[in-house]
Amino acid sequence: MPIISIDQKTCNKCGICALECPRRIIVLPDGSFPQVVAELEATCNACGHCVAVCPRGSLSHRDSPLKSSPKMEKGLVVNPEQVEQFLKGRRSARVFKDRPVSREIITRLIEDARYAPTGHNLQEVEWLVIDDKKELARIEELGIEWLEWVIKNLPKVAADSNLEEKLERQKLKHDAFLRGAPVLIVAHANKSSLASLAGIDSANALSYLDLAANSLGLSTCWAGYVYIMANTFPPVKEALALPEDHAAYGCMMLGYNKFKYHRIPCRKEPKIIWR
Ligand SMILES: Cc1cc2nc3c(=O)[nH]c(=O)nc-3n(C[C@H](O)[C@H](O)[C@H](O)COP(=O)(O)O)c2cc1C
Structure with a gap:
């Protein structure tokens, strides 16, 4: 055939x-x-x-x-002004409502994320979705252990990143790692599969998911600390329990933002080399 x-x-x-x-x-x-x-x-x-x-x-x-392979619908094309405001108006949420996100919605977001470009069209990104409050609380708790570990073993890193202060706040239930988000999404892939591409593919996929989430009235925030812990701190690795041969390539909080944004903040001027 x-x-x-x-x-x-x-x-x-x-x-x-x-x-x-x-x-x-x-x-x-x-x-x-x-x-x-x-x-x-x-x-x-x-x-x-x-x-x-x-x-x-x-x-x-x-x-x-x-x-x-559905037909593209002409009526659904967005105009450049809409795209510009949508992209520039997206913000990282830090204050989430205590409201669950349905698995149906999360599945829809992952469906969209599958269409992010992947190196060689490998489509190797897989997903771990944690929406269990106890599991999320466990990751926050493990954050305290991780901070203590870094402060003890990597004092320069800890000092440069102000981790002593972060630890004090975390002990006061500051939820510094997941910000009270009801969902954590981890993009993961096989460690041995063209690793550098898996990292890019996962970031692309999570960015698609982020934008798709915003279009549905949800918000996200990259969980950079969780990502570091997921790959370097055994207790968090254990808690996430990814397949043995997989690594986490990106972590994202998802939920409903308590607040709306009314303005677009400033960003640095781009540095561009033209040739
Ligand atoms: C790779 C990466 C990791 C991040 N990790 C965290 C994090 O752990 N916690 C947090 O509150 N924000 C995190 N952020 C969000 C950034 O701080 C945020 O994107 C930046 O301040 C710009 O704000 P904006 O996304 O609202 O434009 C992360 C962003 C990226 C891209």
């Missing part, structure tokens, strides 16, 4: 599928219909561009069948 099939009744041999294919495995020999070069078939990374780009819906791919 070839990996692509062509509806010969509708295909007009325009060749866009061949030009678009990032692996250049589709050809149109002598004006015939598009086909995959047999020896190159195994190099297809199932990106689905051939299906997405065909203006006539004439091409189907084994891994992206036409019937499972």
Whole structure:
């Protein structure tokens, strides 16, 4: 079975599928219909561009069948002003409502996050979602142990990051690590799989999830300390219990923000080298 099939009744041999294919495995020999070069078939990374780009819906791919590849709706295109305000208006939430987020919503966010770009289209990012209050409280508690460990063993790091003060606040139930968010999402992947790409892929996916969450009236905040603990502090590693051969590549709090933002704050001017 070839990996692509062509509806010969509708295909007009325009060749866009061949030009678009990032692996250049589709050809149109002598004006015939598009086909995959047999020896190159195994190099297809199932990106689905051939299906997405065909203006006539004439091409189907084994891994992206036409019937499972919905049409883009023109009416849903957002305008640049909307995009600009949406991106610049997103904030990291630090004060969450005591309100759970339904697993249905979280699943929807992860569905969207799957569409973030991934190196080689590997789509290797997996997800751990913790919405159990006790488990989240346990991570906050372990934060105290971690701070004590860093202060004792890495005094310079602790001093540079003001961790003594953070520890004092954490002991007063400051929730410095998860900010009272009802959900922690961990993007994880196999440690051995092109590790540098897994890190980028996870950050991309979490950023997509972040934006999708904001579009649904939720808020997020990256959990940088939890990420550090997840990969370096055995008690937190144990609490997260990721698959043995996996590492956490990004952690994000999710919930409903107690507050709304009414203005867009300033950011540094970008430093750009033009050539
Ligand atoms: C990798 C990363 C880790 C972060 N870790 C934390 C964290 O542990 N706790 C926290 O409150 N904010 C954390 N943040 C949020 C940043 O502080 C925040 O993005 C920055 O202050 C800018 O604010 P804004 O996101 O509202 O624009 C993190 C952000 C990133 C990108």
